Amino acid sequence: MKKQIALTVNGVKRELLVNPQDLLLNVLREQLGLTGAKYGCGIGECGSCTVLLDGEPILSCMTLAVAVNGSEVTTIEGLLGSDGSLHPIQESFLEHGAVQCGFCTPGMILMAKNLLDKNPHPSEEEIREHIRGNLCRCTGYTQIVQAIKEVSLTRKA
Ligand code: FES
Ligand code: FES
Structure with a gap:
């Protein structure tokens, strides 16, 4: 029922x-x-x-x-803005070529958001650890980590 x-x-x-x-x-x-x-x-x-x-x-x-x-x-x-604009993490993924087939991307970006909300300036190791459970079948991990790192460097704490 x-x-x-x-x-x-x-x-x-x-x-x-x-x-x-x-x-x-x-x-x-x-x-x-x-x-x-x-x-x-x-x-x-x-x-x-x-x-x-x-x-x-x-x-x-x-x-x-x-x-x-x-x-x-x-x-x-x-994560989209009220005017349909992309979230900074989404922008960064696009800029860094961190989206290939895109299948893992929504999960990766939400994991990144969760991390950056709690820890605005994580180390590369902390980023890798946080997304450890999210698999990218296109194996674009380097670009994904760079994209998240870039947001952490450019956003205000
Ligand atoms: S579809 Fe949920 S963990 Fe793979
Ligand atoms: S971009 Fe294809 S699974 Fe990650």
């Missing part, structure tokens, strides 16, 4: 009817049309489904929607 849940998604309150077994990833993608979070492995190993839950990264392929009732969810779509 479906259950009603309430989520704040990218700043907008949403009331949703979900099955008890519905994954947050599928609810975001299929009910809300937010296709930024990707279905990669489906078993918690690649990070392509990463979203922020109350500011902290979670794997939405491993998260039941009913379990996060009442929470605040941020997807990559939520």
